[in-house]
Amino acid sequence: MRLPQVLPGSSAEVWEWQVHGNCRGVDSSVFFSPDGERGRARAKRERRAKELCRTCPVIAQCRAHALSVNEPFGVWGGLSESERFYLLTHQTPHATAG
Template sequence: MDVEDQSWQERALCAETDPEAFFPEKGGSTREAKRICTGCEVRAECLEYALTMDERFGIWGGLSERERRRLRRQAG
């Protein structure tokens, strides 16, 4: 993945919504953010970016931090 090319972010549905939904307080609901991700055309690019950049916070590509950690363990 070319980390420099982030043009996919311009097409992301989350760019049109409240960013706080994607960074809930600890224990807060991730349901709304994940619902938005479900219909997003760049969900795969977003998840790949988060995994490549080791994003520790927020919902990326429809997955929470915990879910991304689990995915990394399974892949590794």
């Protein structure tokens, strides 16, 4: 049996980017809607979340993660659920990368 040349990294390395996000320490209700939220309340909450994302140092990693796992809820990488759904269903695979 041949031994691997390099062992895989820890799973913590896969998620390490999250500790650098602007969202760290922010209440999750900014990014995830409560049941029944619609209209102006939803738009206001999403605007606030996207403002935090806009200057985030890991926005590209966050967006790529959400798109790669088809994240169904919340604002990730500056994109809402509906924006991610649109990208995943209407764009080429190249357009969804970073």
